[in-house]
Amino acid sequence: MTPGLLPLLLLLLAGPPAAQPAPPTCYSRMLTLSREVTGDAQRLQAMEPSEACVRYLPRLYLDIHNYCVLAKLRDFVASPQCWKVAQVDALKDKVRKLYTIMNSFCRRDLVFLSDDCDALEYPVPVTTVLPGHQR
Secondary structure (H helix, E strand, O other): OOOOHHHHHHHHHHOOOOOOOOOOOHHHHHHHHHHHHHHHHHHHHHOOOOOHHHHHOOOOOOOOOEOOHHHHHHHHHHOOOOOOOHHHHHHHHHHHHHHHHHHHHOHHHOOOOEOOHHHHHOOOOOOOOOOOOOO
16 A cells, blocks of 8 residues: 555544534524524514514523413414514414424423523513622
8 A cells, every 4th residue: 555545544433524513403403593583573563563463472581491481382383473574474483393393203201490481571581690799
């Protein structure tokens, strides 16, 4: 075997570098999708709606650790507002996907830390603690 062939062979056996170190877990998929849904809902309601019905859609501030989130998702998909509005239909499809993932595929991965349904009506406050200022 020639000396230049060995590094080439090792490179081929190593394969392409992985884009992600590990595949997404059920939990990470639920968390990512819930953030996407919350962001999409906020953007939809913040922009000047072409359809008046958008103002009457339920607010979606999702917390996958709140037991009430399943009912909130189910109610949003069933809401009759904005029937046949493209952006709302796309959002409802994402909500339906998240509900299915949470209620079927990843049910065992869920840990509910609260059942405060009112907490899902308002944005989750973001708190940050500066380093060295913990109590």
